[in-house]
Amino acid sequence: xxxxxxxxxxxxxxMGVISPGPSFIYVARNAVVxxxxxxxxxxxxxxxxxxxxxxxxxxxxQRLLLLVPELFVGLKVAGGIYLLWLAFKIxxxxxxPVTLVLNGEKGGSKTLLKTFRxxxxxxxxxxxxxxxxxxxxxxxxxxxxxxxxxxxxPLMSFLIDFVWYSIVSVALSAExxxxxxxxxxxxxxxxxxxxxxxxxxxxxxxxxxx
Numbered sequence: 300x301x302x303x304x305x306x307x308x309x310x311x312x313x314m315g316v317i318s319p320g321p322s323f324i325y326v327a328r329n330a331v332v333x334x335x336x337x338x339x340x341x342x343x344x345x346x347x348x349x350x351x352x353x354x355x356x357x358x359x360x361q362r363l364l365l366l367v368p369e370l371f372v373g374l375k376v377a378g379g380i381y382l383l384w385l386a387f388k389i390x391x392x393x394x395x396p397v398t399l400v401l402n403g404e405k406g407g408s409k410t411l412l413k414t415f416r417x418x419x420x421x422x423x424x425x426x427x428x429x430x431x432x433x434x435x436x437x438x439x440x441x442x443x444x445x446x447x448x449x450x451x452x453p454l455m456s457f458l459i460d461f462v463w464y465s466i467v468s469v470a471l472s473a474e475x476x477x478x479x480x481x482x483x484x485x486x487x488x489x490x491x492x493x494x495x496x497x498x499x500x501x502x503x504x505x506x507x508x509x
Contacts, residue, residue, distance in 0.1 A: 305448075307439045309455055315431070316349075316463045321382060321498055323467065324491050325421045328389070330468040331480045333409050338468025340411045344418025346461030351423065353456035356432035357440075357449055374426035375506035381424045382499030385417075390492035393485045422460075425502060432456075 322345045330338025422428075440448065470476070480487060 301441065301445060301448075304439055304441060305451065305455065308435060308452065309459065311435050311439070312456060312459050313463075316460050321385075321421050321424060321495055322348075322418070322460075322464065324495060325385070325418065326464045326467055327471050328488075328491060329409075329414060329418075330472040331477050333414070335468055335472035337409060337411070337414050338472055339465055340414045341418035341421075342461050342464030342468055344415040344420075345422040345464055346457040348419045348422025349460035350453040350457035352429045352432050353436075353453040354449070356429050356436055357444070357452060371426065372506045375502050378424035378426055379499040379501075379503035379506070381420060382495050382502065385421065385424075386492040386494075386496035386499060389488050389495065393488035393492065 326338055326341045326345060329341045436452070
């Protein structure tokens with residue numbers, strides 16, 4: 300019974316993580332613009348964010364946000380503002396040339412610490428993910444949750460997210476995808492920033508509507 304619950308949760312999380320979103324855009328861009336290592340570190344940040352969401356969901360974040368709806372509104376607005384800021388940064392640099400580096404080397408002034416931070420914040424920018432996690436867990440977890448699950452499920456969430464985005468990083472940091480990106484950088488960056496901006500506006504708008 301316990302193993303089947305974990306397998307069901309893993310299946311749902313896998314289906315969720317492969318759906319393109321802000322994290323996908325940011326991991327892919329860092330892998331192509333900077334290096335494979337930067338993409339992997341971004342994936343590490345998004346994975347840690349997924350683990351945090353899983354843990355807080357299991358600890359009852361959904362009940363807290365229902366009791367204090369203003370908190371949920373504040374988190375959504377903050378997340379939307381962060382996505383808009385990220386979109387602005389990408390759009391601002393769309394017309395600027397970029398020097399691609401060899402895999403594993405440091406790309407320009409983008410440190411690995413900043414890369415990890417931005418990956419983490421990109422993942423945490425949408426608090427609705429925590430609610431989705433809570434809903435999934437409520438439906439698939441047993442009534443009496445074993446203590447080990449409080450460790451196993453966040454770890455599983457981290458691994459699923461990190462492994463998927465690591466695959467994305469490795470695939471898109473190959474030479475051919477990077478050269479294609481170099482030729483159409485301005486267009487790709489503008490499209491990416493537009494998508495992130497729309498997601499940010501949508502998140503802010505949804506915080507004031509039911």
